[in-house]
Amino acid sequence: MKYAYYLMSALCLSLAGCASHGLPDASVSPDNSAVVTAATVPPTKHAGPTIVFNCKELALAEDQVVVVQNAAQYLAKHTKVQVILTGYATDTGSVNMSLAETQTRLQAIVTLMKVQGVQDTQIQLLNFGSAGDYYQSPNCRVEFTYLEPVS
Numbered sequence: 001m002k003y004a005y006y007l008m009s010a011l012c013l014s015l016a017g018c019a020s021h022g023l024p025d026a027s028v029s030p031d032n033s034a035v036v037t038a039a040t041v042p043p044t045k046h047a048g049p050t051i052v053f054n055c056k057e058l059a060l061a062e063d064q065v066v067v068v069q070n071a072a073q074y075l076a077k078h079t080k081v082q083v084i085l086t087g088y089a090t091d092t093g094s095v096n097m098s099l100a101e102t103q104t105r106l107q108a109i110v111t112l113m114k115v116q117g118v119q120d121t122q123i124q125l126l127n128f129g130s131a132g133d134y135y136q137s138p139n140c141r142v143e144f145t146y147l148e149p150v151s
Helices: 002-020 062-077 095-115
Strands: 026-028 035-037 044-052 082-088 123-129 141-148
Touching: 044 062, 062 095, 082 095, 095 123, 095 141
Parallel strands: 082 123
Antiparallel strands: 026 035, 044 141, 082 141
């Protein structure tokens, strides 16, 4: 127990010493127990558009293409922003079919975004199909969630 106390004391002192040496974008927590940097602060999340597909279709409708293009232009202009595309499907058919349909819809959006200049590193995909607690109305949708870095 005594060893743990000394180890924690040494860690706190070394962390406080790091912060006092001018690490870029670093600050010491009020109790001197940790150095917080911009890299450790989680990004700000905010909801973007939701694309609702006709459940019998796998391709984007014309009006949906404009929504995706607008999102892609924003991301191409703000290269530090990321987007999570979360896909959902109907609860009809097999789980594998739902996942495959959702993946096809997600890929249609990703392809259009990449043509507009969005980088692979800016896009994260989540495919829930119709699985578990994630199924909710409306069906056959892809939700955009933006991750903005904290400045």
